[in-house]
Each structure stands twice: as C-alpha cells, then as structure tokens.
Amino acid sequence: MLLDFDRLGWWKWMLVSITALVTLFLLLPIIFIAALSFGSSQWLIFPPPGWTLRWYEDLFADPRWLQSAWVSAKVAGAVTILSVVLGLLASLSLTRGRFRGREALRALFITPMILPVVVLAVALYAFFLRIGLSGTFVGFVLAHLVLALPFSIISISNALEGFDKSIEDAAILCGASPWEARLRVTLPAISHGLFAAAVFSFLVSWDEVVVAIFMASPTLQTLPVKIWTTLRQDLTPVIAAASTLLVLLTVGLMLLSLLVRKALKR
Amino acid sequence: MLLDFDRLGWWKWMLVSITALVTLFLLLPIIFIAALSFGSSQWLIFPPPGWTLRWYEDLFADPRWLQSAWVSAKVAGAVTILSVVLGLLASLSLTRGRFRGREALRALFITPMILPVVVLAVALYAFFLRIGLSGTFVGFVLAHLVLALPFSIISISNALEGFDKSIEDAAILCGASPWEARLRVTLPAISHGLFAAAVFSFLVSWDEVVVAIFMASPTLQTLPVKIWTTLRQDLTPVIAAASTLLVLLTVGLMLLSLLVRKALKR
C-alpha cells in the first residue's frame, strides 16, 4: 500500500476536515432539532432549560398529524407497489429486449431524477388542474410514481444485469417453462434488487415535499407537507418532534433494508 | 434470446403502457408548461389562443429574475468546486486508506441522500439561525455542499475503484514520484468520474428548492426559489417561461456531460 493512512499526515488532516464539515452541517443540525423536540421551552431555546415529552404528546394528540402520517403511508405504499411492478417489467424489457430506441426509452425513464423538482411540480400542478387529477389520491400517487420509477428501474436493471441469463436457461433445460423459470429462479435471484427498489420507492414518496405541496389539498396532506405548512405558521417544538420521528423512521428503514439485503445475499 | 421483443406481444404491451404513463405524467406536463410560456393568454389558457415571446421579454426585463439566476450560478459554482475537491480527497481516503471506521464514515457522507429534505431544511434553518449563518452566501453554499457531497463521493469512488492501482505503481516505477503519478496518471484516468461529480454537484445545487427556501433572504434568492415565491403570489406565464428555461439548461447540461464523457472515454 503506497497510501498508508497512518503515514500520511496530510491526508488524515483533510479527511478529518471533511468529516468535521459534514458532521457539523449534517449531523449537528439534526441532533440540534432532536434536542429541541425534547426541550421544555416553547421558544426553541438551546440548550433547553429542561426536558419534556410534551411535544410528542401534542403531536400524537392532534388528529391532523396522525392523519397526514396515514396519508403519507398510503401514498408511499401505493407508489412502492406500482413502482416495483412497473420497474420490474420495464427493466426486463430494457435489459433483455433488443429493439430500437431502447437507450432513448431508458433515458426517458431516468429523466425525472435530473429534472428540477420545482419545475416538475409546477408543470404537474398546471397539468393536473387541467385534467382534473389535482388534489386526488390517484394524482398524488401518479406524481410520486414518476419520481420513484427511476430508482426502481436502476435498482432492478442493475440486479438483472448482474444475473447471468444462462441460469434461467439452465432452469428451462431442467424442465421449467420460461415463466416458471422466471418466477422460481430469476425473481428470487434478483430479490435484493427488488427489495432495494421497494425501499427507495417508499422513501422517495415518503420524504418528498415539493411536488407534494402542489398535489396536496386541505384533506390530503402528507407528513412532510404538514411539517411545511405548520412551519409557515409557527416554528413550534411540535415540528421538531415530527421531524425527529421522520428521521428516525427513515434511518430505521434504511438500516432494516441493509440487514435484509445482507440476509438475502447470505 | 429467449425474450425476443417482437415475439412476445404481452411484454411489448406492458412496456408501451409504462412508456405512456411516464410520458403522460412527466413529458406532457413539461411540454404543457413550455407551450404555455409561449402562449399569448395571461390566464394560462390551453391551447393558447396565440403565440408570443412576451413572457420571455418580461423575464429578461426584470432584474430580480436575472439576479436570482446569477445567485443560483454563483452558489452552484462554489458548491461544484468544493464538492469535487473534497469529494476527491474523501474518495481517495475511503477507497485506499485502511483504517477503522471507514465504512461508518462512508455511510455518514452518503446520509444526506436519504434523509428527508424537509427535515434537513428545518434543522439547518434552526441551526444556522443560531450560529449566524442564516441568509448568508457561505451558509447557502455549505448547506448545498452537504447535499452535493454524496453524489461527488459516489462518482469519484466508483471511478477510483474501477482504476487499477497497479497503473499508478507502474507510473512510479517509470520514475514519477507518488504525487506526480497521481496528478499525471490517476487524475486523468478518473477524469470521467471527476466530471460526473462536477455535473451532479452543480445540478443538485442548481435545481434544489426546499433547503434553498429556508436559506434564502430577500436579497439572496436562487432561481427555483424565485419561481416558488412568484408562484405563491400569482401563476403567471412568466413562471412558465422561467421553468422552461430551467429545464432547457438542465437537459442541455446533461447532454453536454454525456458528450464530454464519451469523449473522455474515447
């Protein structure tokens, strides 16, 4: 090893700086918010004069917060299912099909990842107003689905590309019909890709706020939207509590997915 | 090929449906907005009664729009430079260093990709208020830098992992000092990764709106924030024009980056 970490002081110093930077501007604010959510001051004084669970009680007592969490879960659940199913079919065609325009199609499916979200939100808003999907659950799911599909297609395509087609051929020669081979051999073999697709799709919808703000109606609000609109009125510790819960849920889901992935790969 | 695209009508049908869905909910709204930006009606009537460039004239006549674009460019530029430099150093350490906590550090750097943006925005806002970075250019750049670093680290780490360390060793045996070898051999060999890191970092900052809204002050607004705040007041065709330009810039940058990447890879 030419680069021996302990020998090159300069490197170490740089790495320490970057770590400090990221910790400072990423972890510290999050910890700060988490601390405030347990702080007894209503005015977000730091360090808090005392500790309390009051804001969490307020949060769970307010049906509007629970309702928005429920909307978030429903939308994200529907998006996840659709995204994995459609992502699988699209990936199979994109990976295995030989047809003209394949690359263009792949680019089209990936586009939502790179388009400015604010433009997409504005455009979807204007478009949905016109075709009457504005403020509906279906519109919400479809808008998030378009955002989630790229993640799903990338995860599943990668898994399919890492899967040797000969294994499917072997299953067919073993006597399985082509569809049986796909179901009993290919799908289990790419299950880590399907799982990643599901986790990413869920998180994309669950955490998304810009498009959601435009899609939301007073009766149809996701959790991030609720945090946003509440914040517009008042920076209360309840928001800190909701934010903390959202982070815990997200990080928990990612950790769980890592564990499941390891188990799937054995 | 067991899956011959033309032979399996069912597959084709599914793929056509997904394509239609994505086109409908991604491309159509964008085209719709683009059409409106050239439409003569102030009330966003579709199809427009006539065609005009008036809204673009209005846009370029208004110094606030130009100013916000300039802010966007400055922030994104600073973020890009910092993100590539720090990303390169972090990637070198993460890829080549052998030290404890390497995996944990990598996870820390990637975290901003998966945390809910709204929570990060709230947390950064509260934190920056406290440490006095709120509404400053430095604060803006640091906030976006944290968001851009994961993309930079992933791109550069991938390039470094695909680069055979023996090539650097060969350069050293050819008589180049370790730093000379890195500069003259390793850097050019991973230039596609550095370039991808720059493009992604720029776009992350350029297109970002949620954190930007919290970081913005009346005198420091990025383009997406300007679109957002204008929209709050009035849905005018000027917004459609600004959105169209933003999409064109983004797509143009991506296409350019694809071309440069091909040229770099030869």
Add this chain to the structure above:
Amino acid sequence: MTAPFLQIRNIRKQYGDVVAVRDVELDIAKGEFMTFLGPSGSGKSTTLYILAGLQEPTSGDILLEGRTLLDTPSHKRNIGMVFQRYTLFPHLSVGENVAFPLRVRRKPKAEIDATVSRALKLVRLEGFADRMPAKMSGGQQQRVALARALAYDPPVLLMDEPLSALDKKLREEIQFEIKRIHQETGVTILYVTHDQEEALRLSDRIAVFSQGEIDQVGTGTELYAEPRTRFVAEFIGDSDFLKGRVERAGDGRADIRLGNGFMVSAVPTHGDAGPGRDVALMLRPERISLFRAEKPRSLAATVRDVTFLGNNTHVQAETETREQVAIRLPFGHESAAGLQSGNAVWLGFDPSSARAFC
C-alpha cells in the same frame, strides 16, 4: 431400432449473411461420448445450443430415436446441460438445486430425496446438500451442475466447455470424474471444447469444427494419425509444414519436391494432388530424427533455438529454404546433448509418416 440414436441432419444457422453453422450432419450412437472440438466461432457451441432448443436452426432437423426434437420446446426436451458459466440457482442450496428438475416434474418427495442423494454421491459431493452455491469453489459448482443435469436421467447430456473457467489441475481432476460418470451412467454425452487435450482425454469420437463445418469425425488416434485436412492436422497435436510441389501422383500417394529440390517419395496425400500442384507437407515434431552429421535422404537445417521442457526437448530448426521446423526429442536423447543455436543438423523422417495437403 436401426436408426442411430441421435441424428443431426443438415443443421444450418444463419444470422443475416453470416453463416454460423453450415449444414452440419452427424450421427451419434447411444452411450457415446462425442466431442465437438474447434476454435471459438467455429459453430460448435451454436450446434449444441440448437440441440438444447435455446436457439432455432435456420434449416435442418434433429432426430432423437428417429423423432424430430425441433417441435418440442426446450423445457420439454428432457435434455441435460452443463454450461460454461456457473449456473447454479444462487438462492437454493446444493440439494435444492439438484432437486429442482424433479420438483418441476412434481415427483414424490421420497423419490426426490433418494435421487438427490444418489446424484450427489455420483459427483462425490455427499454431505454438501445444505451448502449454498456461493460457498463452493468453481470446480464443486460445476460438479453440482452435473449432478443437477443428470438427476432426471436425461437420454442426452450436453456440456458446453464446462471446465474452461477452472485452472489446469482442477480441470484434469474433473475430466477424470466426467469420464468415470460417463462410464457409470452410460449417458450419451455431447461435449464442446476448444482444448484438444481435453477432447482426446475424454471422447470416444471427436468432430472437428472449422468455420461452421465439421472437417472430420473420428477417434483421437484416427484424427492424429490420419488428419484429412491441414486444419485438423494443425489443431490436433503439433505439426510442421514444409512447402512442396507434386512431381508424380497416383493411388493416394505422391512424390513431392521440396523448395530446395529435396525429394520425398510416396507421401500419402489428401485433396486433389495432381502433378505440379503446390502442397503443404506435414510432419509430426516427434517423428523427425535429428542427426549431427550429414546422412543420405535427410534435410539440412540450422538450429535456431533449443528449449528443454522437462520430459522432452524442443528444437527449432530452419531449413535452407528458411522454413521453420519444430522437432521434439525425448528427455535424455543423445542427439540433444550439447545442441545449441547455430549448429548444423540433418533431419530425417519416414515419408509414410508425413502427409501432404493441397
């Protein structure tokens, strides 16, 4: 039954203008170990894939016990196959992998269990049933793939360079296992390889493929002793070629004049060897004698390189017409002693051990 067990009838495979397999015709007997030998792109694997049903021929037919196979889709052909790449199902254990073809056929559990343990015993992997494929070496994986392909007693087993990803030592070990399994089960095997040594080691008969066609079919000894084309002579064993011209021909033999006027009489010929034709005279390196002093009826040459290779010594010599000849001397041969580059030598050979190709 009078018809051969497996008949390949005029199989042709075309992709646009490119002909991958050109009217291949071959009969295979029941229980035979037949190897398709040839360089990559010679059509040997494509022919195997057509047999497996993974590709469709442009024209021609495949008959198994007199009935065509082409109407039957792959998964109903009941043919076993071992692939070049590792194709174990990654999410199933070794035992479940071997059980897969039986599960698909809805066999009763007791029968499945018995067959799996018999098949694993056949490939000497008893006790590995619960192991996951990822935890096994490449050689073990290919042995499990073999067990899986044999679990349902297929009449024909196809093997597509199953050992090409393994290193030499392991390859020889598993070649030995395959030979044993062939003897124990009596299954008809069609084996594809580009490695002549592997082909010679394993096969009852070898079909040598070249550019989509079969050049020659025969036992290893036949192909080595009586190659019918220059390609077969080059591909099986080492060979030297000298340019010459036919002086007199007849009866499958010809007198040939080499470049410097040296005459070789009564050489067995292949192809249309009329007088005046240019021919390539083929010699086997180990059938050439090397003398340090001039001898009658021997070819003058100069040593260019001497390499000791363990059990024999390779001598590279150049004739007066600047043609390269390789000679192989056994270890300890007196004429090898002290031989070095630049020495003048004389090469002798029995014309009946040479062959001429037009």
Add this chain to the structure above:
Amino acid sequence: MTAPFLQIRNIRKQYGDVVAVRDVELDIAKGEFMTFLGPSGSGKSTTLYILAGLQEPTSGDILLEGRTLLDTPSHKRNIGMVFQRYTLFPHLSVGENVAFPLRVRRKPKAEIDATVSRALKLVRLEGFADRMPAKMSGGQQQRVALARALAYDPPVLLMDEPLSALDKKLREEIQFEIKRIHQETGVTILYVTHDQEEALRLSDRIAVFSQGEIDQVGTGTELYAEPRTRFVAEFIGDSDFLKGRVERAGDGRADIRLGNGFMVSAVPTHGDAGPGRDVALMLRPERISLFRAEKPRSLAATVRDVTFLGNNTHVQAETETREQVAIRLPFGHESAAGLQSGNAVWLGFDPSSARAFC
C-alpha cells in the same frame, strides 16, 4: 567488480505472524534471465515487489552492484517492471505511454522520439504509436508495457506473471518475443511465474519457491534431472511417487524396499536417508518401460486407464499395493497397441533414473 550484479540478502517479509518471505538469499549475474517459479502464495511475487520498492522487507537487504537499493524510493530505483495486469496509462496513446518515463526524466524531445520508436520497434509494434491502449489486444498491451519498461534502459527488468491473462497460443508467441528481446538488449530479467513450462522455456536459471523459501536454484535441466526436494520434483515435470523404506544406505544412494517387497537398489537419495526411514521413490513417467509379459526386476501392475494424447499415450496403472503410477509412452510405441483398462502389465525402470526423498 567481484560482487555479483544483484544480490538478495536474507530478505524476510512478515505480516503479523504470517511470514510471506522467509530469509530468501540469491545472487543474480548481469544479463541473466532468472525466473522465480512457485505456486501462488509461495512468496515469489512479494520478493519481486520488494525489489521494485513497492513493498518494504521486514529485514534483509538488496544490493545492486554492491550498493543497497532499500534507501532509494521506488521511483528513483530506475528499475523496469511489467505487471500481471494491464497497466498502460489509459488516457495516453501507445507512443505517449512509452515516452512517459523519459518525459518524467525531462529528456530532450528528439531523444524521446528516437527512443520511443526504437522501443516500439523492439516489441514489433512500429506504427502503433498513435493507437490508444483500449483499442489494443491484451498481448499488444503487454508488449507496449514491455517497451515502456525498457525505454529508459533499466539495469534490471522485473516481470510479474506478465502473460497470465493471455491464452496459451498468444502466451507462447510472446514468450518467444521476450526471449528474443532478452538476447537483443542483454538486460537482466527477473521473471515471476507459476507455469513451469514458461519457466523452462525462458530462463537461464530458475529459483523454485515454496512457502516463502527458495527450495532449489538451477537451470531447467538441473532441476528436472536432479530435484533436491519432493516439491521441486512435483512442480517441474510430471512425476510418480511410490512409498518405500530404506534397507541399506550410504554414499548418497540407498537400497529401497517397496510396499510389496520389491527391491530397488542404489537409488540416489536426498535428505537424511538412514536405514528404516520411510521414503518416497520418485519416477518420471517417460522413463518407465511397460511390458505386456512378466520380466525380471519389474513391478507388476494393472492398467486402469489409457489416454491417447497426440504425441504420446498416458497409461494410468495401479500397483499391487494400490499405488497409482502414470506412464507416458511415445506415439506409436509397440507396447501401447491394443492396451486397455484391466490389462496386466510389468513396469521396469533404471534405479539411477529414480530419486528417493525422505
């Protein structure tokens, strides 16, 4: 200068408790082609990397023309190296790759151009100067790497299994090129390989590595004819081993009784061969004669397998004590005719061609 050109003095490399290289000691003459031969993990590559300065030895010294190399960092050692993997700089053309070491040394442009074209000519790649590495085959890339390593006239050229990623035919072709380049340039070459044939083909001398140590150093013929350890005998050439016990010993020779009582007299021995010791009797497969009828002083055995392998036939036989013996008969040998599994045969050998290892 009386000291050898390159001296490896007691080099040792330890990782924690694991000793990768165990006190290796070797002198290399100027212009010599020395090969480190051994299985993977035997320490041969580590020794090479220590010479290159890419790894540091735990103890020991390397002397080039009497001066230690260890104080000099890699990039100032002026040593050429060709790696196992392709290490051309991907963003530079072939010409720029070869020019790189000269550019780093700030040579004038005219000298660089002249050297590059000379180096490319040496590896027979004139006219490829503007080609990008990605557009070249593996064999061509390694030839460019060779040109680059030779461009600055290094006194020593290290080669770490440079041909292991190539297929057999290409490997032999480039082996020939390397040998030619060695003769043309007179550079001292240290070559690492695990392929005994490659080592025999190329080297002036071979150092056989085993478990971090050098077992034996010598020319190919010496190692084959007089292996000093069982490991060397197994690694260089094919060999058979029979278990036996020393009856009488002295003067480097011993009388050995095999398992079934058969006596072999006056076998040259290695190791401490006192009477009563168990030894392994080594025979070379091509030095064994095979008879179809009983002969005095020959070992009874049963044929288990006969494989025709082109220029010779391998016979696998089992002795009465169930030990396996491989015999290699040249093509066309009378005793091979009609030989098949199950035949009783008698094996004869000259005791002086056998070796005993304790």
